[in-house]
Amino acid sequence: MPGFCPATADGRARQPMRLPNTRFFCFREVDLEQVCRNRVRYRAMTKTALIVEDEIFVALDLERILTEAGYTVTAIAADRETALAAAPECGIAFVDxxxxxxxxxxxxxxxxxxxxxxxxxxxxxxxxxxxDGGGALGYIRKPFSDAAILAAARLAGEGVAPTNGDVVVLR
Incomplete structure (x- = not known):
């Protein structure tokens, strides 16, 4: 299983590591919290998006815009349970x-x-x-344009502030 690290008895993970100047691997112990932080950073750097929207045509339009821009849409969720189940696999989310x-x-x-x-x-x-924003960076009003979605994706994924008024920044 990719990304699997067997845990030690004290809760630390064992991660494969290549021995220098060889083709052999050994296991080294790593801090689980650091592994989780690195995975969060990796998800943020990759272009993975979750769409939380119950109107299927709106969700499909968002998916089209993001996919054409090079993002991978990991899931479309229509409720809390589905959204929270899909959340660990994405870096950014568009939420209704x-x-x-x-x-x-x-x-x-x-x-x-x-x-x-x-x-x-x-x-x-x-x-x-x-x-109060609920931890979100900002919002886009419906109906939206392709440019507004892409500006919001750049804000969420890269931290690039929007140059137009399509995205209202909350924090």
Missing amino acids: VNLRDGPTGPDIAARMARDYGVRCVFVTANPTQIG
């Missing part, structure tokens, strides 16, 4: 406020940001329902 299970978008964004380091942007017709 009102989903199939109610106005759970702000809570989902806060949990994904806190628990998995996912950088979230809301895509909503109701920005007044966002509240």
Whole structure:
């Protein structure tokens, strides 16, 4: 299984390591917290996105825009349970406020940001329902343009501030 590190009795991980100037490997102990931090950084550097949207045509439009720009959409989720299950595999997320299970978008964004380091942007017709932002970087109003989604993706993935007014930055 790729990425599998057998754990030692004290909870540390054993990771394969190539011995210098040879083709042989040995195992070294590594700090599990550091491994998790590195995986979060790697996900943020890769172009992986999660779409949390219950309207299928909106979700497919977001997927089209992101895929054409070189992003990999790891999942489309329509509710809290599906979104949180898919969160560990993505670096950025586009989250609607009102989903199939109610106005759970702000809570989902806060949990994904806190628990998995996912950088979230809301895509909503109701920005007044966002509240304090729930850990999200900003929001885009529906209906949206391709340029607005790409600006938000650059904000979330690369930290590049948007140059137009399509993305409202919250923090």
